[in-house]
Amino acid sequence: MDKREKVVVLIGPTAVGKTKLSIELAKRFNGEIISGDSMQIYKGMDIGTAKIKPSEMEGIPHHLIDIKKPEEPFSVAEFQELVRLKIAEISQRGKLPMIVGGTGLYIQSVIYDYQFSDAPSDERFRVILEKRAEAEGNEKLHQELMEVDPESAKKIHPNNVRRVIRALEVYHCTGKTVSDYQEKQQPELIYQTAIIGLTMQRDILYDRINKRVDLMVRDGLLPEVENLYMQGLKDCQSIQAIGYKEIYEYFQEHLTLEEAIIQLKQNSRRYAKRQLTWFRNKMNVNWFDMTDAVNLEGFEKKLDEISTHIEGKLQLKSNT
Template sequence: MVTAGKAPVIIILGPTAVGKTALSLKLAQKLNTEIISGDSMLVYRGLNIGTAKPTAAELAAVPHHLINILDPGDVFNVTMFCDKSAALIKRLNNVNKLPIIAGGTGLYIKSLIEGYQFNAAPEDPQYRAYLENLALKRGRLYVFSLLRDAAPQTAARLHINNFRRIIRALEVYKYNKETISRQKFTTGNDDLFYNALVIGLNRHRADLYKRINKRVDIMMTEGWLTETKKLLRDGVSPQAQSMQAIGYRQLTEYLQNKITLETAVEQIKTATRHFAKRQLTWYRKMPYINWLEIDNLSLDELLGKTYALVQEKFDYR
């Protein structure tokens, strides 16, 4: 089934809590293939509940990759993801398997399938001056918060006192984001680095937000707070990249007596809803996504529609 040319791969993406894990598991079993996680936080050991990591039974049912490969204090980035994913795709193709990349940090997936390489960003004196003036007006902590929101993994490695590097990090982030935005897009896969079938799952906004709120409540009952306590007790820094993930940051603030637990939970729900909205905004930059509206579909019906797309794309029988 795997032929010469661009390496084939399936990508299943969509906003958080939409239902990507369930579909990817069913599809992987049907295709007798393996799953590569496209989520920047599933790489960390010990961050299970708050990242909605597949359960032990799910991980045992289908071979998974890029899950539980790093300690919580380690750093992970888009370049590492692209390098590791490319090697996995090649290895799976070599044994005639069609890899599935499930979930996904938008920047990671876009960079992988479009073959984007991050180059050294040139200096931007005008933008630097803007940030320096902003620091004078609103404080360095405010500028640092901009970096933490835009690139938490980078912010986790920097200290507020190293303001020069904070400015440079924002400068690099701005350049990379704008460079990707300027790339030529097509309505098909002609310009993609991979022969990729990209499937996007979506739900009505109200239903998606209801699922997000419910999932946060379930995570709390499953022991998310206890999990966060253990990570901190084991010596993971609150500033670590992993602890900047939504939920862990708010629960850490509760444990530091900065906010109430009720406030932390509400902030988690709000931040997750905002994150889902940002994900959908990012995916609009990927016009080759095949969107499926899944509100009224059972899992079996969704699997059938997805499998039909696979058959059409790859002449799969």
């Protein structure tokens, strides 16, 4: 019998309808939602990240929203650690953890496990690195890893010295990065996982993205970004988010407002395309087309279809 915790993952491009569907699925399966978005963790960045409003949650608990200040960094490794703790906590309460979002690398880091036991090791080299970490600090070793294997460095927190050293050791012994090993491996799912991907006819999706940007502007995107701009925030991770960097260009007088909005729409559409490509290449997703789910009848039909899939995949019963 599979004793792994059960997790629903709901992914898809921006503006495809993940938020609305996630609420209905959480109601049906007694779920709690963990945000799988790398920018919704930031306080004061609500409109530009399309963060769910408390009034829209319908009593469903949401996690990993508003946990960082905009000036604070946030890594894949930190996300992985926080989400895995949340999955354990939610499961222990008899609820179903649901990861909902569009940041593929972050979500992948949580649900998959990579094994490196077959990679060669060098104990003497490892001891040298351990002593260097004590003498020179964790950041120095992490910086060295960033130079030889930036992909792994982005996933490993500088304070996770053991993993940093292991990645450097693999490179030292083989001349290959840990990322090279990952490419060749079939990663294992840590949880019993139903990975639901939402897609939509491209012209309809792009129209939804454009309308969403117009709505963001009407709802107060400019004052929200101006507030961050007036705080002097500029060289931090959060401000690189789509919806913020474009409006910053306007406040810095590099673009007119009209140009900034056009660029924001274009960048959002390009991001949606990249999201879909990434999910299709990196994760084993069950795709559901939401093109006909824009009206109530079509939505209910798609909700039933996805619920049936989750029931079969995770051996769960819905509340309907």
